[in-house]
Amino acid sequence: MNGHCNGSVNAEAEEFCNSFGDLIIDTKKSSAVHRQHETSRKESEDKCRLPALEAAYTNILRQLGEDTDREGLLRTPLRAAKAIQFLTKGYHETVEDILNNAIFDEDHDEMVIVKDIDMFSLCEHHMVPFFGKVHIGYIPNKKVVGLSKLARIVEIFSRRLQVQERLTKQIALGIAEALKPRGVAVVIEAAHMCMVMRGVQKMNSRTVTSTMLGLYLEDPKTREEFLMLSQRA
Numbered sequence: 001m002n003g004h005c006n007g008s009v010n011a012e013a014e015e016f017c018n019s020f021g022d023l024i025i026d027t028k029k030s031s032a033v034h035r036q037h038e039t040s041r042k043e044s045e046d047k048c049r050l051p052a053l054e055a056a057y058t059n060i061l062r063q064l065g066e067d068t069d070r071e072g073l074l075r076t077p078l079r080a081a082k083a084i085q086f087l088t089k090g091y092h093e094t095v096e097d098i099l100n101n102a103i104f105d106e107d108h109d110e111m112v113i114v115k116d117i118d119m120f121s122l123c124e125h126h127m128v129p130f131f132g133k134v135h136i137g138y139i140p141n142k143k144v145v146g147l148s149k150l151a152r153i154v155e156i157f158s159r160r161l162q163v164q165e166r167l168t169k170q171i172a173l174g175i176a177e178a179l180k181p182r183g184v185a186v187v188i189e190a191a192h193m194c195m196v197m198r199g200v201q202k203m204n205s206r207t208v209t210s211t212m213l214g215l216y217l218e219d220p221k222t223r224e225e226f227l228m229l230s231q232r233a
């Protein structure tokens with residue numbers, strides 16, 4: 001472990017942001033610099049945690065009766081450690097981080113739908129994947145968001161240990177808070193490997209969850225329009 005692993009990364013990033021803060025007049029530039037430093041601080045923290053995660057995976061392999069010195073497994077604990085960090089990287093990200101300059105003033109008040117967004121997550125009960133499609137609709141209130149950012153919001157909340165219901169709600173609330181739209185609708189259809197590969201072993205079961213906010217909750221016709229458009233092939 002180097003010195004960065006005892007929290008000094010935090011302090012350094014903070015010191016950097018503070019010392020240069022006065023010099024940077026443009027607030028957008030300032031927050032971009034801050035975000036850049038937050039990202040590199042989080043990357044450093046991840047690196048610091050790798051050896052402990054690697055040791056944990058070595059232990060798991062040994063407890064499974066594997067020979068961790070055999071050639072095929074030599075780098076497996078490290079690979080697995082990096083993989084789990086990737087699969088849970090959403091803990092490091094916020095909606096604010098990714099939206100930065102991608103909210104635009106636009107006099108458009110009709111429904112916007114981005115559907116069939118691929119989603120991969122890990123069930124918090126068994127730490128095995130659940131995955132499927134996310135459909136998102138919102139009704140703007142003078143502001144629209146870059147379309148790719150909706151898919152990025154899905155990434156933030158799905159790359160964590162999750163239950164599907166919470167994931168659905170977090171995506172909807174994240175959009176609602178950032179855009180203050182007149183309504184948000186999120187539907188997720190997913191297959192849970194904990195129900196397919198183990199446990200009850202139901203290969204074809206799918207779980208559908210939804211969160212409706214604002215007009216989607218209040219107005220059945222708006223909700224129906226979203227459901228009709230998002231389910232259409």
Ligand SMILES: Nc1nc2c(ncn2[C@@H]2O[C@H](COP(=O)(O)OP(=O)(O)OP(=O)(O)O)[C@@H](O)[C@H]2O)c(=O)[nH]1
Pocket residue numbers: 123124125162163164165192194195198199200
């Ligand atoms: N509501 C909800 N349940 C989930 C989700 N992912 C997994 N589960 C369920 O979490 C439950 C955990 O139940 P337990 O009885 O504690 O665990 P278990 O003995 O492994 O259960 P089985 O999967 O039935 O073998 C199971 O019913 C899973 O299907 C999710 O996203 N939402």
Ligand SMILES: [Zn+2]
Pocket residue numbers: 123124125126127128192194195
């Ligand atoms: Zn599970």
